[in-house]
Amino acid sequence: MAAAILGGYALTALATMALAMNLPMSRAEASMAATLLSFPIYTCAMIWVFATRTAKRAWLGIGASAVVLMALIGLQRLVAA
Amino acid sequence: MKEGFRQSMAWLHTWSGLVVGWILFAVFVTGTLSYFRPEISQWMRPELRDMQPHPQAAASAIAALQQRAPDSPRWFIRLPDAREPIVRVTWRDPNATGPRRFQNAVLDPATGAEVKARDTRGGDFFYRFHFELSMKPIWGRWVVGCCAMFMLIAIVTGVITHKKIFKDFFTFRPKKGQRSWLDAHNVVGVLALPYHVMITYSGLVTLMFMYMPWGVQANYGQNRAAFFDQALGVSAETPLANRPGALTNIEPLLLTAQRHWDGANPSLITVHNPADANSRIEMRRDNSDRLAHSSQSVVFAGTTGELLAAAGEPMPATRTRDVVYGLHMANFSSSPLRWLFALSGLAGILMIASGLVLWSVKRAPERVKLGRVPFGQRLVEVLNIGVIAGLPITIAVFFHANRLLPIGLAERPTWEVRAFFAAWLLSFVVPLIRPAKAAWKAQFLAAATLFGALPVVNALTTDAHLGVTLASRNWVYAGFDLTCLGIAALLGLIAWHASRTSATQRKPARNKAETPANLPAEAERA
Amino acid sequence: MSLFPFALTYTGWVALCLSLSRHAREILQREPSPLERHLLRAAGWLALTASLLLTAARTGWPLGTVEWFGMLTATAVSFVLLLSFYPRLAAGLGLGLPVCAAVVSLV
Structure with missing residues (x-):
């Protein structure tokens, strides 16, 4: 349950950040579009977690995707800086 | 695996629905009422019955504010329209801090004179309750946001769970216990599905930068203001000149703004630093003629009337957000459409209520087997009765308080709200001390009586009653009273129904079609 | 909002409902032929689409x-x-409502 709610939110937040930085639009538009998309993303993340049979696998999936997104965001920050 | 997926979705649907169901019920009821926020506000101030919009409204409001608050840093003028034919002004008191720093008044559009109406929160109470629950705003918004997110998930999982969604499209079998509750839940859920998805998602979107600030944070860091300026319009913030200046005539500016918006009217005028040489007049477009709810504004120099900035047509993503936002607010001009929205809102209310009742009904066999009611089930039952059958009572009590409290009472709006919550508290006491069936019936009957009595009390306490308002075709006031009678009839029907069949009593299956094998997966898990 | 497209949506639902055999048995007291079912389904979608076009x-x-x-x-x-x-009343209104709506709109 905690995996779905908090982990799902963290993952969604990261996905939203990554989208906001990468969507091919102006900064304001990309932020707007990414935020609009965040709620469907969260819904899908929750459903995926509950469809996964064990809590361990759910955590693993969330953790792995979060690490990938964090790496992407971090790299882009480095390049930009 | 397939069946396992459906089972976990059914579990998610049942429990995510139950956890937030009561709050969502209250949110849907008060939110549906908010479609009629201006009308409710008017009815709750019967002194304003004969107000009319007036072309001079902006000019006379500015003249009035120059008298009353010449050294205020900011004035807000809400212009009259057909739905709310009064001018509402708010200004910042430069000498006050805290919640008292904003002062309000209601003005007559024709003269700018303050209208003395009874003090009330009017329809704003329901509007704010539906996303703040009368809690501290920040807490309430997060609670409602979490519930809305659960609702979105409950809707999606509900669709996944409901195998025969199209085969059962037209199926409602009344008087068959649990089957009927499930049918009802499915019918109002599926037939109004576009509405449910739209209203839940768009509700999240209205506060999305609070719930999900990370998309803005990624590109703007702490400088959120820059984002809002870029995405949502123009900024009228400007430094003081510290020299006195006189405001120009507002009339030509109104026309300029209208030309900018293809003839649409301004709805809100904000005057920044009205007494300074560097004053700014900002006008926001009225959105009642279209779907999108954008904060498109134009900014004029206050002393010269020169057009300084105008927000252009928004970009695609922003426009999408504006349309989604507009769909939630439903400020469209056509009132038949507003009633269709209200009907869909009613479908949402019924979907949540039937879902909550269904949870109890499904567990009735367990109760029979145990020979007693387990604590959890008793708790759900009390909450169901207190919320579903209690909220109509509290709403009616709120309106009664508006008519019956002494006009001069100090903190009158607070007393109206206190009456609301006192009635609600009482609605939880009745199911605690009475058996469920009797409590359902008593509460619905009380609600029906209270709503039915509203037009009567209105006639006894004001001169804005049906005898006058029907004759003068004042549909805001007459419509309110007539709607109360309609609601009373509906609640009476429900009370009558509740007294005949117990909500938690399940009739035995009569034929093969009703064996559990044919029930959707969700019911099989009972 | 006008009445005729409103009534058409009702007609569309009736036709779609009649194209499902369980409801058809209940209303018509007989099983519709496959051809009838196809026609009803087409008519239903046609009514709903026409209503959308008229409203738009x-x-x-x-x-x-x-x-x-x-x-x-x-x-x-x-x-x-x-x-x-x-x-039976519910199904009958599928024909009755658009006619009434058309008459009211013309008058």
Whole structure:
């Protein structure tokens, strides 16, 4: 349950950040579009977690995707800086 | 695996629905009422019955504010329209801090004179309750946001769970216990599905930068203001000149703004630093003629009337957000459409209520087997009765308080709200001390009586009653009273129904079609 | 919002409902032939589409689509309610409502 709610939110937040930085639009538009998309993303993340049979696998999936997104965001920050 | 997926979705649907169901019920009821926020506000101030919009409204409001608050840093003028034919002004008191720093008044559009109406929160109470629950705003918004997110998930999982969604499209079998509750839940859920998805998602979107600030944070860091300026319009913030200046005539500016918006009217005028040489007049477009709810504004120099900035047509993503936002607010001009929205809102209310009742009904066999009611089930039952059958009572009590409290009472709006919550508290006491069936019936009957009595009390306490308002075709006031009678009839029907069949009593299956094998997966898990 | 497209959405629901054999048996007291079912389904979708086009032509696509969804929900819920208590009346109104709406609009 905690995996779905908090982990799902963290993952969604990261996905939203990554989208906001990468969507091919102006900064304001990309932020707007990414935020609009965040709620469907969260819904899908929750459903995926509950469809996964064990809590361990759910955590693993969330953790792995979060690490990938964090790496992407971090790299882009480095390049930009 | 397939069946396992459906089972976990059914579990998610049942429990995510139950956890937030009561709050969502209250949110849907008060939110549906908010479609009629201006009308409710008017009815709750019967002194304003004969107000009319007036072309001079902006000019006379500015003249009035120059008298009353010449050294205020900011004035807000809400212009009259057909739905709310009064001018509402708010200004910042430069000498006050805290919640008292904003002062309000209601003005007559024709003269700018303050209208003395009874003090009330009017329809704003329901509007704010539906996303703040009368809690501290920040807490309430997060609670409602979490519930809305659960609702979105409950809707999606509900669709996944409901195998025969199209085969059962037209199926409602009344008087068959649990089957009927499930049918009802499915019918109002599926037939109004576009509405449910739209209203839940768009509700999240209205506060999305609070719930999900990370998309803005990624590109703007702490400088959120820059984002809002870029995405949502123009900024009228400007430094003081510290020299006195006189405001120009507002009339030509109104026309300029209208030309900018293809003839649409301004709805809100904000005057920044009205007494300074560097004053700014900002006008926001009225959105009642279209779907999108954008904060498109134009900014004029206050002393010269020169057009300084105008927000252009928004970009695609922003426009999408504006349309989604507009769909939630439903400020469209056509009132038949507003009633269709209200009907869909009613479908949402019924979907949540039937879902909550269904949870109890499904567990009735367990109760029979145990020979007693387990604590959890008793708790759900009390909450169901207190919320579903209690909220109509509290709403009616709120309106009664508006008519019956002494006009001069100090903190009158607070007393109206206190009456609301006192009635609600009482609605939880009745199911605690009475058996469920009797409590359902008593509460619905009380609600029906209270709503039915509203037009009567209105006639006894004001001169804005049906005898006058029907004759003068004042549909805001007459419509309110007539709607109360309609609601009373509906609640009476429900009370009558509740007294005949117990909500938690399940009739035995009569034929093969009703064996559990044919029930959707969700019911099989009972 | 005009009455005729509103009534058409009701007709559309009736036709679609009759194309399902369980409801057809209940209302018509007989099983419809496969051809009849196809025709009914086509008629149902046609009525719903026509209603959308008429509404959009009147108020434009953005508002028209929203109105159309609102009408769909309103007529579907009232049809299902009627259907479970007075099935034959509910089906009969599928023809009656558009005629009434057309007459009212013309007068």
